[in-house]
Amino acid sequence: MGDLIDRLRAGLPDEAILADPDVTASYANDMASFCPAGAPAVVVLPRTVEQVRHVMRTATALRVPVVPQGARTGLSGAANASDGCIVLSLTKMDRILEIDPVDRVAVVEPGVVNAALSRAVAERGLYYPPDPSSWEQCTIGGNIGTGSGGLCCVKYGVTAEYVLGLEVVLADGRLLRTGRRTAKGVAGYDLTRLLVGSEGSLGIVVRAVLALKPAPPAQLALVAEFGSAEAACAAVCDIMAGGHVPSLLELMDGTTVRAVNAMTSMGLPESTEALLLAAFDTPDPAADLAAVGELCTAAGATQVVPAEDAAESEMLLQARRMALPALERVSTATMIDDVCVPRGRLAAMLDGVAAIARKHDLTIGVCAHAGDGNTHPVVCFDAADPEESGRARESFDEIMALGLELGGTITGEHGVGVLKKEWLARELGPVGVEMQRGIKAVFDPLGILNPGKVF
Amino acid sequence: MGDLIDRLRAGLPDEAILADPDVTASYANDMASFCPAGAPAVVVLPRTVEQVRHVMRTATALRVPVVPQGARTGLSGAANASDGCIVLSLTKMDRILEIDPVDRVAVVEPGVVNAALSRAVAERGLYYPPDPSSWEQCTIGGNIGTGSGGLCCVKYGVTAEYVLGLEVVLADGRLLRTGRRTAKGVAGYDLTRLLVGSEGSLGIVVRAVLALKPAPPAQLALVAEFGSAEAACAAVCDIMAGGHVPSLLELMDGTTVRAVNAMTSMGLPESTEALLLAAFDTPDPAADLAAVGELCTAAGATQVVPAEDAAESEMLLQARRMALPALERVSTATMIDDVCVPRGRLAAMLDGVAAIARKHDLTIGVCAHAGDGNTHPVVCFDAADPEESGRARESFDEIMALGLELGGTITGEHGVGVLKKEWLARELGPVGVEMQRGIKAVFDPLGILNPGKVF
Missing domain, CATH: 3.30.465.10 (Uridine Diphospho-n-acetylenolpyruvylglucosamine Reductase; domain 3)
Known part of the structure; x- marks a missing residue:
């Protein structure tokens, strides 16, 4: 390790090398739950391309694994350190x-x-x-x-x-x-x-x-309340099949609405089983919202509230922004899933997640980028209770299995990282995995780039 | 070869196998000029995935190259047969x-x-x-x-x-x-x-x-005439920098305009050195066209003619559709290039192509998807004259060199095929080529898939 740091020093200024274990430990994790992380040997913070090249030449010469990091806000453990690795933080290259x-x-x-x-x-x-x-x-x-x-x-x-x-x-x-x-x-x-x-x-x-x-015009939003998730999902399908192009189409299930109510004073109706938020940044957003509002009503919305202006739109979107913080208060820990299904299967997905929550006796709130069929089921559990944590992990996996069964993918936008690598093979199949591993070997024959991630 | 056809017959119906050399010869080429083509051993026309798999298993077993083909309208020779290959035409899988x-x-x-x-x-x-x-x-x-x-x-x-x-x-x-x-x-x-x-x-x-x-609304178009290509390119930059989102933004240079005039009775002004066509499929296309028309006038357009309706728009676009047929009548043969540059460099590109035409004493007309910076310089030459054909090929290459010099790519949308494979390495550089060849080897270790193309 002395050799590693000496070699790094040859091409990096002192302030770009952090070797104090107390400091490097703070770079071990991104924001994912249930993902193991090792202890980095060193953290480097290069400012130039040439410095990055020096780090990689050094890593190759010494066969040391390298874990690249940005702001470590990822949710799959892709930026977690492995034991003895170089953490390569790109945060100082910010021009x-x-x-x-x-x-x-x-x-x-x-x-x-x-x-x-x-x-x-x-x-x-x-x-x-x-x-x-x-x-x-x-x-x-x-x-x-x-x-x-x-x-x-x-x-x-x-x-x-x-x-x-x-x-x-x-x-x-x-x-x-x-x-x-x-x-x-x-x-x-x-x-x-x-x-x-x-x-x-x-x-x-x-x-x-x-x-x-x-830059598009400022978006105008509406909120629609539904007595069932099924009706809200039907509205999503009608909106998309109707040729509308919303700039945002989000769904919160009843569990999430109640969590937001418990945290804030928004006073959303407790009987709401799904909230749909739609927005348009078109030349005439009010007209688009009116048409979408009618589709919501026809699909069974109990109330449709369009915003009058951009400021009111922002207020409506606050409920969505509060969803994750609100669910995080339900218990001591959360796992956020990221299953994307064809939007025609969204209702089946929400129904299945509710069944998984009942089976495992857990709170699972769902927010979804509904227009994309991209659901974020948030599994709430007590991390201090190993048995409950086990049920949480089981339900998380069952949600991915359900997504695949519905013709979807295990990850719409969060990535595979450590969290889902066992699941990736199920989605890709053996031929797909073989091709992907072959490509990995072309780029990284020594296997030093973020090892143990993705595959 | 008897063995090849016998093996193919084991998994393909008779009518899916063409072995008569007079027939297979007609599958030798796509629509590119200057691209060598070999004589296929056989042409197969599978109708099912299983039949395609049989063809590829056979090709692998016998180490026979396979050239996949669609309608053979390509312009880079990518679908040209190689000697002794299986031409795999997918045209019957058309559901x-x-x-x-x-x-x-x-x-x-x-x-x-x-x-x-x-x-x-x-x-x-x-x-x-x-x-x-x-x-x-x-x-x-x-x-x-x-x-x-x-x-x-x-x-x-x-x-x-x-x-x-x-x-x-x-x-x-x-x-x-x-x-x-x-x-x-x-x-x-x-x-x-x-x-x-x-x-x-x-x-x-x-x-x-x-x-x-x-489906968007029907588009509405305008045509703007300019006394110089430079002014037309300035208008393109102003339109894009102005935040407009046209559904079409095409440019024809003076050479092309004169060729269209010579073939048709469109009566475009002979003094036109560039014609710009813009269209919008927005909710209020007339307003968008008015704004764009003003930008054209400010950039020096000598005349701006907006269409009144979809039918008139179609008429305006006829001139663009006639461009290639009109240039094809200038001499006995044409080569169509496909260089894409950052749109800020479009004027330099057109200027450079004009200089190349003068240098080689050839007619080179340019039509361009101007909004994308994607130019199609069409080199007109007498294929019966070897010396002139040589100059045509030289000018074609100089156009690619110019595109790279301006920060562009040798192909915006036509592909590399046989025509540009020597140029690909210049664009990608040695590291890029090595990675690409590595990927090729992962997918096709025996090198039987469309050999001699791309690289």
Whole structure:
């Protein structure tokens, strides 16, 4: 280990190397539950591409595993340290290098915080859509590693759709440029997209060219209350089949509504079994909301409340923002799942999750990016009670099994990490796993990049 | 060869095997110029996934190269036969298996013609955007193999953005399922996107889940005439920087305008050095066109003519549709290039192409998907004159070099195939090529899938 740190010092300034075990221990985890983490040998905080290359050359020379990290807001353990690893934190590489309104691109380093980029481009009349809940903390590099989504995806898609090109330091320190700055391009295999969502297992992203959109008008929202989750899901299907393009279409189940009521003074009706939030950022959002409100009423909504303006819309969306904090107060711990199903199967998914909650005698609240069929069942449990913790883990797995059974995926936007790696093989099948492992070996023949993650 | 055909017969009906050399020769080429093609040993036309698997198992057993083909409308030689190969035509696998308006997906076989799918989904109020010029002939499988674009891309993006999941027969006949049917998903590496644009070099696509959009309103167009290409390109930049989202933004240079005039009775002003066509499919397209028309005038347009209705818009777009046929009449042959540059460099690109035309004393007309920076310089030459053909090939290469120099790519939407494979290494660099070859070896260790293409 002395050798490791000496070698790192040869290409990194002192302040970029943290070796005090008390300090390095604080870099061991991201925000996932139930994911083991080891003790890093060292944490490095490079500021330049050349420094990252030096770290990777050193890691290759000494066969030391490297765990790349952004803001560690991930929910799958993909950024958890392994014993004796180099934690490679990209948070100091946080420059926005360029914003170009003609090409509609931004060029950024990986440590740029999502919100910082969003605000910087907004000042130029532009829009970077991906908006994970952690957007005030999470970094673009982490978003790229995970393939993050957010509330906007129902209209604007996920992170992958905004990454045009990358600069990547490979396991052996070589620099790979992928993709392009242009709007289109089909020269060779799409390595850019291969790297997005690869959770640091193929290379270290050190620069990204991101596509931007023109800033849309402020969105206007409505909230609709339903007496059953089934009716709310039917409304979601009717809205999407009706050709509407909401900028947000979120669902909270009755469990979540009651948790929010218990925490706040929002006074949502206790009889509500599902709350639907829809928003439009179109030229005439009031007209779109009126049409969607009618579909909600026809599907059985007990009440439909459209906002009058942007400020009122923000108030309506507060209930959604409170969902996770409210569920976190139900017990001492939560596990948040991320199963995405075809939206036509959303009702079956919610029904199945409710059955799993009853079977295991647990509180499981569901918030969903309903327009995408992406559910976040939140399993609440007492971490001090091993038996209950066991039931929580079982129900978490049963939720993934249900998602696969309904034609869905085990992860819509949070990634595989440590948390779901045993499940990945079930989703991909043996041929898929073999191809993916083959690709991993091409990029990382020594297996030093984030080992024990994804596969 | 007797052995090859006997083995193929064991898993294919007689009518699915064409072995008459006069017949197989007609499958030797796609529509690219200057691309060598060999003589196929046999052409197979399977109708089922199982038959495709049989073909690939046979090819692997006998180490026979396989060249997959759709409608052979490609422009890079990617579908050209190699000597002694099996041509695997997917054109008989042409069923639309499902159109689902709630999930907004279509499930199709690879031989479905683009226009057939577009019309079928339009009947359900849906929209499959990718619209290559050959859309009445080309197949979805070919579009996926090439990563095709079209006129709509400036607003709706390219084929890659509409492919959610694939079923792929691997080189050894195993079946690989990639991706998903859901709106989102990040389980493992994105093999779907890796396969899109891989030109049949990684596997045979036998089924695709495609994302659909709600059908937009009919688009309304305007045409603007400019005294210089530079002014037209400035207008393009102003339109995009101004936050407009046209559904089409096309440019024709003066050479192209004069060729169209010579062929048709459109009577475009001969002094026109660039024609810009813009269209909007927004709720209020007339307002958007008015704003864009003002930007064109400010940038120096000599005349701006907005259409009154959809029928008049179609008439305006006729000039663009005539561009290629008109340039094809300038001499006995044409080569169509496909260089995409950052849109801020479009003027430099057009200026450079004009200089290349002067230098080589050739007619080179440029049509461009200007909103994407994707230019199609069309080199006109006399194929019977070897010296002139040489100059044509040289100018074609100089256009690619210019594109790379301007920060662009050698191919925006036509692919690499045989035509540009020597250029691919220049764009990707040695590290990129090494990674791509590594991936190829994972999928196709024997090198039987479309050998001699891409790399």
